[in-house]
Amino acid sequence: MMKKLFFLILVAWAATQTARAQDMGQRYFIELMTGERIYAHKIQFKSPLFKQNYFLLDDSLQYTPDRVRYFQNQEGYFARLNTTGRRFGDFAQRESAGKISTYFVYRTDYNYSPGVGVGMGGVGMGGYGYGYPTQRRVYYFSKENGPLEPLSYKNLRVALSDNPGSMESLQKYKRGQNIQLGMYIAGGGLMLAGLQQQFRSTPEGGSKISPLFFVGLGVSLLPQVIRLVKKDQLSEAIELYNYTPVN
Structure with missing residues (x-):
């Protein structure tokens, strides 16, 4: 009797270890809306022509x-x-994990240039041109595994309101945005004044450009230079929130 009991315990232990080893080997998973997780060795997203998209797990299961x-x-x-979730682009990839996790998706923009058409009347500019695609990242965030929200000053101000350090960084960000807007306006005004000065001083169509134009151009480009050398306060606010210990 004792031998049978020992044998059954040994078999159960071996089965448990085997199942655990299999779970550890299955590094990937999908989590359903119901909260259930299905693990797999391989997960692919399939977009068949004229059929519904689906996730393919281990070349067998479909969701x-x-x-x-x-x-x-x-x-x-x-x-x-927060979409219907029918395309791969409806899922955002996580960039950093924490109390505030950040995500991003790629969006494609098409820049169109005026077209040149040749017709019966000769050569002219048309409304149809060649567009070239450019990709950009659109960022989102999630607070404590909640729903994803667009990563913006307005949304972060609500999500980080319980952290004074993060709120201070957001205030710096807002002040910086106002200063940059002022630079753009001032730079545009100086460039316009430079062009007006040029046409007034050279009515016969001279090619000399007013120094005011270059000053305005420099002022307009200054915010871009500041962004390259200065840390983004939105990211700083998130980092402070994630690394501030909970009392």
Whole structure:
């Protein structure tokens, strides 16, 4: 009797260890809207032609994107935006994790230039041109695994309101934005004044450009230089919030 009991315990222990080893080997997962997690060795997002998109787990299991809240694959950890969740672009990739986690998605913009058309009347400028795509990152954040919100001064001011250090960084950010706006306005005004001065001083169409134009151009470019050398206060506010110990 004791031998049988010992044998059953040994078999149960071996089965538990095997299952644990399998779970550890399955590094990736999807988490459904119900909270259930399904682990897999490989997760792919499929977009078949004329069919519904789906997540493919280990080349066998399929889950439609509208059922998925989070997933982690070989590219990273992704969270669902406040959308229908039918496309891969409806999930944002996590950039940093903490009490405030940051996420981003790529968005494509198309810049169009005026087209040149040749017709019966000769050559002319038209409204149709060639567009070239540019990608940019759009950032979001999540507070304590809550829903994703656009990463903006307005939203962070609410989310970080219980941290004085973060609020101070946000105030610095707002002051900096106002100063930069003033620089853009002042620079534009100086450039316009320079152009007016040029046309007044050289009515016959001279090519000399007024120094005011270059001064205005420099003032307008100064905010861009400041952004390159100065740390973003929004990121600083998030870092302070994440690293401030909870009392």
